[in-house]
Amino acid sequence: MGRVAQLRCRACGTPHPVGPEYVCERCFGPLEVEYEASSLREATRERIASGPRSIWRYRSLLPAEPQDDDLQPGFTPLVPAPRLGERLGLRRLYLKNDTTNPTWSFKDRVVAVAVAAARAFGFRVLACASTGNLANAVAAHAARAGLRAVVFVPQGLEAGKVLTTSVYEPTVVEVEGTYDDVNRLCTEIAGEHPWAFANINLRPFYSEGCKTLAFEVAEQLGWRLPDHVVIPVASGNLFVKTEKAFAELLGLGLVEGKTPRLHGAQPAGCAPIAAAHRRGDGQVTPVRPQTVAKSLAIGNPADGYYALQTVRRTGGVFEVATDEEIVEGMKLLAQTEGIFGETAAGVTVAVLRKLAEAGVFGADEVVVALITGAGLKTLEAVARGGRPAIRIRPTLKDFEGQVLAAV
Numbered sequence: 001m002g003r004v005a006q007l008r009c010r011a012c013g014t015p016h017p018v019g020p021e022y023v024c025e026r027c028f029g030p031l032e033v034e035y036e037a038s039s040l041r042e043a044t045r046e047r048i049a050s051g052p053r054s055i056w057r058y059r060s061l062l063p064a065e066p067q068d069d070d071l072q073p074g075f076t077p078l079v080p081a082p083r084l085g086e087r088l089g090l091r092r093l094y095l096k097n098d099t100t101n102p103t104w105s106f107k108d109r110v111v112a113v114a115v116a117a118a119r120a121f122g123f124r125v126l127a128c129a130s131t132g133n134l135a136n137a138v139a140a141h142a143a144r145a146g147l148r149a150v151v152f153v154p155q156g157l158e159a160g161k162v163l164t165t166s167v168y169e170p171t172v173v174e175v176e177g178t179y180d181d182v183n184r185l186c187t188e189i190a191g192e193h194p195w196a197f198a199n200i201n202l203r204p205f206y207s208e209g210c211k212t213l214a215f216e217v218a219e220q221l222g223w224r225l226p227d228h229v230v231i232p233v234a235s236g237n238l239f240v241k242t243e244k245a246f247a248e249l250l251g252l253g254l255v256e257g258k259t260p261r262l263h264g265a266q267p268a269g270c271a272p273i274a275a276a277h278r279r280g281d282g283q284v285t286p287v288r289p290q291t292v293a294k295s296l297a298i299g300n301p302a303d304g305y306y307a308l309q310t311v312r313r314t315g316g317v318f319e320v321a322t323d324e325e326i327v328e329g330m331k332l333l334a335q336t337e338g339i340f341g342e343t344a345a346g347v348t349v350a351v352l353r354k355l356a357e358a359g360v361f362g363a364d365e366v367v368v369a370l371i372t373g374a375g376l377k378t379l380e381a382v383a384r385g386g387r388p389a390i391r392i393r394p395t396l397k398d399f400e401g402q403v404l405a406a407v
């Protein structure tokens with residue numbers, strides 16, 4: 001692992017040798033990768049621009065060797081959103097469209113890095129505890145890499161998530177319980193069996209893949225930072241690593257200015273970090289999830305404590321969306337900008353709207369909303385609108401009588 005000098009505890013700073021480890025032996029804090037200075041120095045705008053159109057263009061800021069035979073996730077479109085912006089009173093709104101990834105969510109980014117690390121450590125089995133999208137990505141990337149995949153999911157997942165995962169033929173294990181039960185079980189398994197759990201024993205590597213979203217946003221804005229980013233939050237991993245990514249770009253002199261204000265979006269039925277931020281006591285109290293946004297249904301978020309620090313440090317806010325608002329958010333996004341996002345996108349757009357109404361954004365500030373997953377996997381949420389509005393016989397008369405009148 002040439003690029004990674006060592007692992008270091010985020011809480012107490014104790015260094016650890018590079019390996020498939022994720023907790024500090026001294027204080028049980030989470031481990032982070034620490035890069036060789038020579039690798040970081042390689043990160044110039046020119047080198048990045050000449051790299052592949054995937055996450056691997058940021059190779060010197062990632063903790064694994066680039067894989068040129070993988071599914072090449074990342075480098076997804078950053079599109080201006082003038083019609084949604086007009087509705088919300090924002091002149092410079094952009095959407096980062098991660099629905100175009102190989103398995104239609106941002107999880108392809110983290111899994112690609114996890115697979116590269118799993119290969120380097122010599123693992124044969126790639127596993128995960130998932131709320132759906134991670135299982136989907138693990139199954140696909142493992143198939144591509146010739147690894148065996150075993151994915152653990154909570155009961156009651158959307159049919160679309162199970163189907164789009166099963167097609168790659170991993171072993172899909174439905175666990176009776178919530179995601180938090182699944183995660184606890186997988187943590188026990190990872191301690192006993194030599195499997196690579198993408199988001200458990202490979203978490204220090206996996207989580208770094210999140211940074212590529214922020215890297216792309218800055219590069220696609222012409223190496224400028226936005227003023228605000230609205231981010232859907234489950235475990236808090238993407239949220240925390242977005243701050244780290246912008247800090248790295250600033251530290252390396254690849255961009256100027258200051259870290260954007262990072263705003264967290266959670267479903268009202270599972271908002272432990274938003275609640276803790278509101279209380280202001282710095283403690284995340286686990287909740288039992290009850291929300292249509294199953295991809296964000298983590299009641300005991302691994303990075304919750306650090307997410308609270310990120311939101312405070314960057315001057316962001318946390319806001320929540322009810323199930324009804326989530327569905328409205330999905331429809332608003334589709335109807336104004338032609339992007340069919342999943343329930344997590346509905347959370348993001350609903351929160352974006354609330355923050356705009358609350359006056360959090362200046363009219364000329366650059367606002368980026370992260371659209372992290374595709375709507376075809378969560379059809380249940382919008383199923384009631386799924387019927388043709390008009391049915392006619394194949395005649396011009398019916399067309400003129402019934403269709404023209406309705407357009």
Ligand SMILES: *Cc1c(COP(=O)(O)O)cnc(C)c1O
Pocket residue numbers: 105106107133134232233234235236237238239295296342344345372373
């Ligand atoms: C996993 C996921 C997130 C955020 O996950 P974190 O655990 O907070 O990093 C956001 N959106 C979608 C669609 C996801 O699948």
Ligand SMILES: [Zn+2]
Pocket residue numbers: 009010011012013014024025026027028029
């Ligand atoms: Zn420690």
